[in-house]
Amino acid sequence: MKRFGALPAYVRWPIYAFVAVFVLTVSQNLDGTDRLTSVTTAQSMLRWAVPILLAGLGGLYSERAGVVNIGLEGMMIVGTWMGAWGALKFGPWWGIVAALVGGALGGLLHAVATVSFGVDHIISGVAINILAPGLTRFLSSIVEIPGWSITQSPRVPGVGSATLPILAGGKIGGWTSPDLLGWIGRKDWFLVSDLADLAKGLVTRAPWVTIGALVFVPFTVWLLWRTRFGLRLRICGEYPAAGEVQGINVYKYKYIAVIISGALAGLGGAFIAGPELSGIYLEGQTQGRGFVGLAALIFGNWKPGGVMGASLLFGYPFGIGLRDLDGSASHALILVSAVGLGLVALSAFRRGRKADAGLALSLGALSVVWYLLSDSVESVWINIFPYVIVLLVLVFFAQRLRMPAADGEIYRRGEA
Amino acid sequence: MAAAIELIGITKRFPGVVANDSVNLVVEEGEIHAICGENGAGKSTLMKILYGMIQPDEGVMRVEGQEVRFASPLDAIAAGIGMVHQHFMLADQLTVLENVILGAEPTRSGGRIDFDSAEQEFRRVAEAYGLVVDPDDLVEELEVGERQRVEIIKVLFRGARILILDEPTAVLVPHEVEELFRNMRELKEEGSTLLFIDHKLDEVLAIADTITVLRDGKTVATVKPEEVTAHDLAELMVGSDLPTPEAGESTVRDEIALEVADLTVQDEDEREVVHSVSFQVHKGEVLGIAGVEGNGQAELIEALIGITPAASGRISMDGTDITNLSVRARRELGLGYIPQDRHREGLLLPSPLWENAALGHQTKPPYAKGIWIDRKGARERTEEIVAEFDVRTPGVDTPAHALSGGNQQKLIVGREMVAEPSVLIAGHPTRGIDVGAQAAVWDDIREARRAGMATLLVSADLDELIGLSDRIVVMLRGRLVATLDPKSVTPRELGAHMTGANGGADA
Numbered sequence: 016m017k018r019f020g021a022l023p024a025y026v027r028w029p030i031y032a033f034v035a036v037f038v039l040t041v042s043q044n045l046d047g048t049d050r051l052t053s054v055t056t057a058q059s060m061l062r063w064a065v066p067i068l069l070a071g072l073g074g075l076y077s078e079r080a081g082v083v084n085i086g087l088e089g090m091m092i093v094g095t096w097m098g099a100w101g102a103l104k105f106g107p108w109w110g111i112v113a114a115l116v117g118g119a120l121g122g123l124l125h126a127v128a129t130v131s132f133g134v135d136h137i138i139s140g141v142a143i144n145i146l147a148p149g150l151t152r153f154l155s156s157i158v159e160i161p162g163w164s165i166t167q168s169p170r171v172p173g174v175g176s177a178t179l180p181i182l183a184g185g186k187i188g189g190w191t192s193p194d195l196l197g198w199i200g201r202k203d204w205f206l207v208s209d210l211a212d213l214a215k216g217l218v219t220r221a222p223w224v225t226i227g228a229l230v231f232v233p234f235t236v237w238l239l240w241r242t243r244f245g246l247r248l249r250i251c252g253e254y255p256a257a258g259e260v261q262g263i264n265v266y267k268y269k270y271i272a273v274i275i276s277g278a279l280a281g282l283g284g285a286f287i288a289g290p291e292l293s294g295i296y297l298e299g300q301t302q303g304r305g306f307v308g309l310a311a312l313i314f315g316n317w318k319p320g321g322v323m324g325a326s327l328l329f330g331y332p333f334g335i336g337l338r339d340l341d342g343s344a345s346h347a348l349i350l351v352s353a354v355g356l357g358l359v360a361l362s363a364f365r366r367g368r369k370a371d372a373g374l375a376l377s378l379g380a381l382s383v384v385w386y387l388l389s390d391s392v393e394s395v396w397i398n399i400f401p402y403v404i405v406l407l408v409l410v411f412f413a414q415r416l417r418m419p420a421a422d423g424e425i426y427r428r429g430e431a
Numbered sequence: 432m433a434a435a436i437e438l439i440g441i442t443k444r445f446p447g448v449v450a451n452d453s454v455n456l457v458v459e460e461g462e463i464h465a466i467c468g469e470n471g472a473g474k475s476t477l478m479k480i481l482y483g484m485i486q487p488d489e490g491v492m493r494v495e496g497q498e499v500r501f502a503s504p505l506d507a508i509a510a511g512i513g514m515v516h517q518h519f520m521l522a523d524q525l526t527v528l529e530n531v532i533l534g535a536e537p538t539r540s541g542g543r544i545d546f547d548s549a550e551q552e553f554r555r556v557a558e559a560y561g562l563v564v565d566p567d568d569l570v571e572e573l574e575v576g577e578r579q580r581v582e583i584i585k586v587l588f589r590g591a592r593i594l595i596l597d598e599p600t601a602v603l604v605p606h607e608v609e610e611l612f613r614n615m616r617e618l619k620e621e622g623s624t625l626l627f628i629d630h631k632l633d634e635v636l637a638i639a640d641t642i643t644v645l646r647d648g649k650t651v652a653t654v655k656p657e658e659v660t661a662h663d664l665a666e667l668m669v670g671s672d673l674p675t676p677e678a679g680e681s682t683v684r685d686e687i688a689l690e691v692a693d694l695t696v697q698d699e700d701e702r703e704v705v706h707s708v709s710f711q712v713h714k715g716e717v718l719g720i721a722g723v724e725g726n727g728q729a730e731l732i733e734a735l736i737g738i739t740p741a742a743s744g745r746i747s748m749d750g751t752d753i754t755n756l757s758v759r760a761r762r763e764l765g766l767g768y769i770p771q772d773r774h775r776e777g778l779l780l781p782s783p784l785w786e787n788a789a790l791g792h793q794t795k796p797p798y799a800k801g802i803w804i805d806r807k808g809a810r811e812r813t814e815e816i817v818a819e820f821d822v823r824t825p826g827v828d829t830p831a832h833a834l835s836g837g838n839q840q841k842l843i844v845g846r847e848m849v850a851e852p853s854v855l856i857a858g859h860p861t862r863g864i865d866v867g868a869q870a871a872v873w874d875d876i877r878e879a880r881r882a883g884m885a886t887l888l889v890s891a892d893l894d895e896l897i898g899l900s901d902r903i904v905v906m907l908r909g910r911l912v913a914t915l916d917p918k919s920v921t922p923r924e925l926g927a928h929m930t931g932a933n934g935g936a937d938a
């Protein structure tokens with residue numbers, strides 16, 4: 016038999032997903048809740064995952080071209096403001112455009128600093144992250160829209176959503192198609208119904224931005240790996256001097272990549288401020304999702320599919336926390352984490368990484384103790400929990416990943 | 432018929448030096464033309480001018496009779512010139528095919544790369560010239576010789592008729608050199624013109640149709656290989672006789688300075704890269720370690736110096752067990768270290784020479800007084816090093832990056848030698864430096880050896896290994912597979928042991 020790791024990605028990922036859902040189902044049955052695999056949970060997960068995914072894809076373009084973009088958070092903040100402003104001033108679709116432009120301008124600033132002037136990528140990114148909230152507050156103070164205060168906007172209109180026909184009961188023309196997944200979900204078959212519910216959540220009333228973001232994943236694979244543009248962009252992240260001696264304008268590709276990066280982060284911002292997530296612009300509402308996007312980029316090993324998987328993984332605990340007023344779903348999630356840590360420990364042990372295995376095992380044991388000694392999770396922990404999971408994932412998985420070879424290096428024309 | 436390349440009076444000045452001083456060169460079509468000269472003779476500058484990477488201040492260039500002026504490598508490529516760089520311009524994580532087509536991608540509508548026709552063209556070029564590489568492999572999986580073939584295919588893919596090869600044999604082991612020469616003859620038969628840089632005289636005599644010698648930026652002679660001997664060429668290159676690494680009288684003493692027993696080293700992924708290696712180095716002895724790069728020599732050195740912990744086994748120096756000591760403790764006990772990559776591990780390039788001289792000795796006088804750095808003492812000691820080891824520098828406050836490679840290396844060697852180590856670990860001590868600096872480094876090691884220093888010498892230069900070592904062991908796939916006597920072994924035999932061509936298990 017072939018080793019599992021040698022199987023192609025399109026075989027491995029569904030297996031991972033299946034195992035994950037299995038663990039969730041078992042855990043919630045043990046805990047007596049149904050929220051871990053409900054339709055609303057899947058929707059919450061997706062709502063949280065999309066901004067992370069957009070930021071992560073933004074990071075992907077930038078870092079594949081060799082520019083570390085830690086300024087994604089700042090570009091996302093600009094996106095939230097611009098998205099809300101554009102939507103209120105000119106209409107929902109213009110909000111999207113304004114957010115893309117706002118983020119792109121942030122990207123342009125980062126490109127000018129890092130590519131043309133050779134500023135350290137981290138320093139430039141941090142500067143943008145500091146600049147962005149100041150800029151949006153200033154803009155809020157001069158904007159003339161009724162109901163717009165210094166820290167928040169009135170309700171923001173959105174661009175709407177779509178439901179997939181046949182599988183989830185979406186409409187084709189005037190005809191309401193059957194709701195296949197919903198039907199299976201209501202049957203309460205072990206595991207099968209859980210899978211159906213999660214799937215239905217993903218395709219029911221999916222906002223257009225979400226659909227766009229998901230479509231962008233395969234598009235990115237095609238663009239970066241099948242086109243001339245993509246190959247040239249990637250050489251800038253791997254070995255820019257090799258590109259330059261073949262007459263490739265390294266600066267141009269880096270600029271384009273960082274600007275795309277900013278635009279995607281800005282779009283993520285529009286999603287957060289729009290009715291897709293909040294329905295109102297609120298100062299500080301990005302809550303570090305730009306950084307979580309970077310974490311997803313790393314965990315996703317700088318690959319579009321990986322970034323998407325990581326975004327869903329990170330979006331899940333955030334989504335659970337969102338509606339978990341009594342802390343019972345988060346309580347079940349502790350058990351899931353314990354199982355996850357156990358699996359990590361097992362795999363680390365098999366690869367002979369004893370330190371990792373020990374750490375995972377003791378953290379897993381602590382989770383079990385916590386789970387057994389409590390009935391629910393206090394609200395402060397509900398908010399912290401997702402970030403802890405992001406941290407743990409990076410601690411255990413970021414060691415074997417590989418970033419583009421020249422990522423973060425300052426490239427000067429004529430170095431070849 | 433016009434010459435493939437004709438250079439008349441090419442001059443290039445850099446601040447403070449004349450790299451090329453009215454160089455004249457004629458390369459006939461369809462010949463293999465070698466450019467010889469010491470490091471710093473202006474060979475690389477000349478090649479860069481030919482490939483459009485830098486522009487000459489004066490002079491005329493003609494390619495196939497047409498006068499040309501290259502603003503960038505693109506112009507050179509368009510004129511049919513291709514360059515195989517000494518440091519391969521290949522991205523490790525891209526496939527061979529992606530690397531080859533980069534910048535000259537066949538595309539369909541929408542900027543889609545036409546991978547099918549790219550691969551067809553790749554195979555056509557590769558087969559026409561007998562170059563075997565799999566286009567779908569990642570470059571990082573390839574061996575050095577294969578990477579070089581990728582570079583050659585890359586150049587041919589762009590339709591180059593004139594190929595410039597910059598020190599193509601520097602990174603190859605003997606059997607790979609033969610393979611390269613076969614490829615070069617094949618290219619010549621197919622009508623290509625080859626211009627290559629080399630300073631290994633036997634190789635030049637074996638392959639070239641014409642040889643041009645550069646010295647101090649000037650062309651001193653153009654000769655045919657049948658008319659000259661290696662000795663003549665050497666004299667042309669240096670203006671006097673060529674120094675060779677000669678160990679001289681044996682100075683090996685009975686006391687063991689460095690003893691390694693059953694040493695196993697693992698890499699980051701916990702794979703064993705050094706398998707249970709044992710050897711001893713006596714006082715006054717130079718033990719040479721031969722091997723194709725990547726067979727565990729680098730990891731062995733790192734374990735000896737203490738950068739990588741030993742997974743198992745024992746290392747002792749002058750009878751003291753140092754297996755579990757830190758790098759600093761080992762250094763303070765008298766372990767000298769010439770790192771294999773002087774830029775990454777040997778120097779702080781932006782820092783002044785005196786700080787660099789203190790590196791590794793920063794805890795001891797004259798570089799330190801108690802917990803403080805002794806600037807005055809460090810400067811004085813650095814001045815001694817500069818004088819004694821002939822480091823050509825404006826002063827000890829000059830940043831290290833301002834020095835040439837040879838002078839940087841002399842500083843490192845001097846830094847270690849003045850500390851009078853009892854054991855010296857030397858990784859490729861003369862890599863990439865010119866003949867003069869090379870001779871100086873050899874002299875320094877020989878002198879210290881006479882004083883009783885034990886040396887572990889890892890080198891890819893087989894002449895250096897044979898000339899300097901008292902004993903040579905061969906490392907293959909993390910094991911010591913053979914012990915050879917440098918007095919009787921030839922580079923060819925050594926090369927065969929290094930690649931395991933003779934079974935590799937007669938140790």
